[in-house]
Amino acid sequence: MTESQAKLAPTLAESPARTVERILSAAARLFAERGMAGVGLREITAEAGVNLAAVNYHFGSKEKLLEALFARRALPITQERMRLLGRCAEAPGRQPMLEQVLEGFLRPAFSLGREAGVDGATFGKLRARLSVESVELYRRILSQAFDASTAAFLEAVVAALPDLPRAEVEWRFHFMLGTMLYTMADSGRIQSITGGTCQPSDAEMALAKLVPFLCAGFRAPPTA
Amino acid sequence: MTESQAKLAPTLAESPARTVERILSAAARLFAERGMAGVGLREITAEAGVNLAAVNYHFGSKEKLLEALFARRALPITQERMRLLGRCAEAPGRQPMLEQVLEGFLRPAFSLGREAGVDGATFGKLRARLSVESVELYRRILSQAFDASTAAFLEAVVAALPDLPRAEVEWRFHFMLGTMLYTMADSGRIQSITGGTCQPSDAEMALAKLVPFLCAGFRAPPTA
DNA sequence: GTCTATACGCGGATAGAC
DNA sequence: GTCTATCCGCGTATAGAC
Known part of the structure; x- marks a missing residue:
């Protein structure tokens, strides 16, 4: 807490007062691996090296912990999606607009999120699980995190076709999801x-296979 | 159990000895609606009108109950998938082979399973949830139920392309899943x-939108 | 402010009475 | 075969140590 602690921080210290980070890190890995229901707070706090009650103190509940983790x-x-969308442009020598847009949408989902010791693929699993659940909380979390940027990409696809x-x-955007x-x-x-x-x-292979497949699907003639 | 009971079965009886059926029926609905973790055995047995311990007696555990329910x-x-696959044939006036095969694969998944008071859509939700989980039990259940017929359809798609x-x-088959x-x-x-x-x-609309989209994707040129 | 020890109620599971 | 009583682990809440 105080500056003296930061100065004197030993190389192998338990990193005191980083309790929140330690919990988020452990929870990210365990939730993603075994799902929300498959892991208990006792296991999370044990892995993080903190007390059981720390979760409820810092986050309020197990669900709020998930919410915090997800938002982060x-x-x-x-952000990366919106950056890539801004760079999409019709120009000679570049891929067609649709390909650019889909790649901009998909690539960050596959490759990003590598922070605090959990790689993007692991977070992707957690995200995919929440995405098929009908629990109201999960739907809210996903909506809040992704609706705005996803809607922007939907508009871009509409414009490209x-x-x-x-x-x-x-419908086809839904299939893409x-x-x-x-x-x-x-x-x-x-x-x-x-x-x-x-x-x-x-991830790289998946993107290479996915974008052409989806573009062909998007370009199919309209249904009768 | 005995024939005399069947003969004398009153119209409004509690259907004794149909405990297993009543549990399966209640569990199917509740699992599909709120997921495996979202519903307790106490609620299932209450809805079924049986004692709490009946589940463990007849099935062994909550997980085994899911297994039994799923197999059924x-x-x-x-079965319907394999029947439709057998009917696929290249013939004038019919749709191309690929369209027939995909429709044969997808239609039963969307429309079937309407027995014991739970419609196909509800079972589909349960199935979709299990499908993104990495719990070993769920993978085994899905593999056992679907691998054989799914592999047959993969071969049919390979032959059609x-x-x-x-x-x-x-890869594209995976995307279809x-x-x-x-x-x-x-x-x-x-x-x-x-x-x-x-x-x-x-379901009918989804099929009508899905099959042309997927066929176009399958027919895209091979990736470099 | 942070963190710990501890307790409460509910979940699935089970042993044993009937 | 069926049900009651009970067990243990879960998420949660709180009182109080530092």
């Missing part, structure tokens, strides 16, 4: 079916 | 973003 991780993703009715674009989230979830199903030749955990 | 619901889906490398087909499961989950995200014009809960 989602921000860099949406002027001949497609808006309703059609919305499905492919994105299911790939982030890395459920192991496709490996189970094929024997492991296809590895959704390879 | 998945079977009609895979002879110019596409197998690895490419596998994502669109299917996310649509079944009916997460409310697309409604939240668009204001509700697109309704994934409309």
Whole structure:
């Protein structure tokens, strides 16, 4: 707390007063690995090396802890998304507009979030789980974190496909969310079916396969 | 249990000895609505009108109950899938092979499972939730229920796209699973973003939008 | 302000009475 | 076969140490 502590901080110290960070870090990893219901506060606090009650003191509840964790991780993703969207432009030598927009939407989701010891893929799993739940709290968390930037991308796709009715674009955008989230979830199903030749955990490969697939789908003729 | 009971069964009876059925029915509805962690055994047994311990007596555990429930619901889906796959054929006046195969795969998932008071959509939500979890038990349940029929459909898609490398087909098949499961989950995200014009809960509409989108994606040129 | 020890109520699970 | 009583671990709340 005081400056003297910071000055004297030993190399191998327990990093006192960083309780909040330690909890967030442990919770991020454990929630993402085993889900909200699969891990208890006692395990989180043990891993973080703090007292059980610290979670409720600093965050208020297990759910609020998730909320805090999520807000922190989602921000860099949406920021990077908006930055990439701003860079999209029709120009000779560049990819078509639709490809640029989809890549701008998908890449941050796959590659970002590597802070505080939890990589982006792990956070992606947590996000994918929350995304299929119908718990009101989870829907609120996701809405708050992603709706604004996602809506901006939907508009960009609508603009990139002027001949497609808006309703059609919305359906296909919904399908895109499905492919994105299911790939982030890395459920192991496709490996189970094929024997492991296809590895959704390879983010760069997933992007390379996903963007052309989705663009072709978006460009299909409108449904009768 | 005995024949005499069946003969004398009163119209409004508590249906004794149908305890197992009553539990399965209640659990199917509640699990699908609020997820595995969101509902307790006390609520399930109360709804079923049976004693708390009956679940553990008849099934062994909450997880085993889920397993039993899932096996029962998945079977009609895979059976219908295989029946439709057998009917797929290249013929004048019919849709192209790929469209037939995808429709055969997707339609039973969206429309089937209406037994014991729980409609297909509700079961679909449960299925979608399990599908993004990394709990070993859930993976085993899904594998056991769906791997065989799914593998058969993967082969059919490979055959319908002879110019596409197998690895490419596998990636796209994986993407298809994502669109299917996310649509079944009916997460409310697309409604939240668009204001509700697109309704994934409309199974017939979802199929009509999904099949052309996916076929176009499958038919995209192979990735470099 | 931070953190700890401790207690309460509820969850799934189980042993044993009937 | 069925039910009651009980167990242990969970999230949570709080009193008080530092």
